[in-house]
Amino acid sequence: MALLANRESQLFIDGKLVAGSAGTFPTINPATEEVLGVAADGSAEDMGRAIEAARRAFDETDWSTNTELRVRCVRQLQQAMTERVEELREITIAEVGAPRMLTSAAQLEGPVADLSFCADTADNYQWTTDLGVAEPMGIKTHRTLAREAVGVVGAITPWNFPHQINLAKLGPALAAGNTVVLKPAPDTPWCAAVLGELIAEHTDIPAGVVNIVTSSDHGVGALLSKDPRVDMVSFTGSTATGRSVMADGSATLKKVFLELGGKSAFVVLDDADLAGACSMSAFTASMHAGQGCAITTRLLVPRARYDEAVDAAAATMAGIKPGDPNDAGTVCGPLISARQRDRVQGYLDSAIADGGRFAAGGGRPADRDKGFFIEPTVIADLDNNAKAAREEIFGPVLTVIAHDGDDDAVRIANDSPYGLSGTVFSADPERAAGVAARLRVGTVNVNGGVWYSADVPFGGYKQSGVGREMGLAGFEEYLEIKAIATAV
Known part of the structure; x- marks a missing residue:
């Protein structure tokens, strides 16, 4: 990773670090108001390429069915972040304005450690359940329940706890077998972009499985909710924006997870x-x-x-x-x-x-x-x-x-x-x-x-959201259930 001073981050699309078609935009130190450097400014075209890469990786590779590979890759990402934790700490303090004391907890080290829960859950998960033989309508049938990845997940994240929220979506989504397009908040693009660098350099995650599009334009993230190639949107942010995500997703009846506001x-x-x-x-x-x-x-x-x-x-x-x-x-x-x-x-x-x-x-x-x-x-x-x-x-x-x-x-x-x-x-x-x-x-x-x-589900009632993040419930948000009935 580049030094913090004058850092310039890139998009991560289809396994490659690339420039943004809309140029760059500055990232600001909120404690000093100084420009730290720039981030790649992704466009609608860039987002389209990221979605296409994620769709292709899900449909044409064995990522969704190769549990051993997924577990290994999530652990590799955790190891890479652990080895670079001091660099990540400095980026987090400078870009987020997070107090240094919090980076040893939920701002950085906590969510990195929590990736173990995602890998362990996938490794030990009961992907199929045998319901045995019954005779519905007089037909002797063997029934099985299979749990499978949802597909392409669009993850839209805010700026307040970027590592925690980015990893609370990426970790379970990947471990469950999904491919992901991550759109972070414009205020904290580096905390997401560094994941692309680490994935490219230190993991066996196949091209297209993870895509990261930073952008100064909130409308670029909204494309994830509207695009029919995206099967699920996982959004954390304001309740007002959550309503828009849900409304946009309704056109294709995609699965929507929302973690929203509170009082x-x-x-x-x-x-x-x-x-x-x-x-x-x-x-x-x-x-x-x-x-x-x-x-x-x-x-x-x-x-x-x-x-x-x-x-x-x-x-x-x-x-x-x-x-x-x-x-x-x-x-x-x-x-x-x-x-x-x-x-x-x-x-x-x-x-x-x-x-x-x-x-x-x-x-x-x-x-x-x-x-x-x-x-x-x-x-x-x-x-x-x-x-x-x-x-x-x-x-x-x-x-x-x-x-x-x-x-x-x-x-x-x-x-x-x-x-x-x-x-x-x-x-x-x-x-x-x-x-x-x-x-x-x-x-x-x-x-x-x-x-x-890591093992406790987080989410709210009423207008605080739909669904749960973290814990077994958070892992299962990224799964579908298929019933298979075989005549015997």
Whole structure:
């Protein structure tokens, strides 16, 4: 791989690293606003060639049926990424603005390690199930269920955790026997493009099985949803874009996986350690500048202790200063772009207009004249109907809302178009479990438990998505089931 300085990435189509037909576009360091280098700018024509290569590789090679080859190739990719992890770390910090501490977890090393789960699952999976002999309609028949790859998968990924999301799609899709066209976000093209370089140099993945098209044009990614040669689209991003993906895919009735937005609630019950829970909530909301779909951004606290809860959250957030993501102690780095920073500021302005107040933060840090930074912010005195309490902000912003007991807390938590994640804190484990069971969400943290793991499915209810990523359920998203009935 090239050095980070003045790096120029390429497309990866049909086993070859190639230039983009639309030229190049810059990738920006969000902490400094400096141009890091350029990425190949793929066009609709490039995307068409990538789809054709993936279609041909699926239809004309044994990739979908050669489990041994697939397992070996996924392990080779993991090994190549492990050997280059320090270079990948520097790219991730510079391009994503990810705090260095997170690259040892979900921003890099975690998802690389998780590739083992994909390879192991494929290696040990029961690809066929014998249902035995029966006599439906009086005809003696031997029945078998076969599980097969869906086909060509279009993977469209966002910028906030690019390695985690790219690999959470590529790993199971490839291990299950599919071919893939990956279209990453324009903000983080390098994190995807390096996969093409590693695949070309260090794996036996056949030409056309993986194709990576970086582009400054979001419309290029939309072609994956519309093209009849694509059998499935796996999309992670905003709920609004997810609706478009689903609508575009409906024309060919292709399979669609969607992991979308969230406005998750951190529920503190009246017997919990209030200060400790509120401090944890504030810390979580500040991580990676709040740029995570499952981050709990509504803090629900007992009304009788509301002011105390606001003060505890504000004390924690006020102590978390936006900083250089290269520094080992940085928790809150920059937002990804000026556009995103302005979007977050718009939500902060709306909070004041709706009658709220800032208990901490509220805008750009005074000590930083470069970089797309926003102060970790605590909003108080809003109810659950305010814009800042209902819509996904995707910044280091926590809205504190009062509740009047367990039933009311559950009502408020579920009063959302989203249903991605949640947290419950209580001194009584059974009480906490009872509240957790009533939350209409895909993942729940109870008293500090961690649900993020390669073997745990991730996804949401309602407008937070369709389907599950990771775990056995995530692997099986990329499979079809065929019933074979043989007369005996």
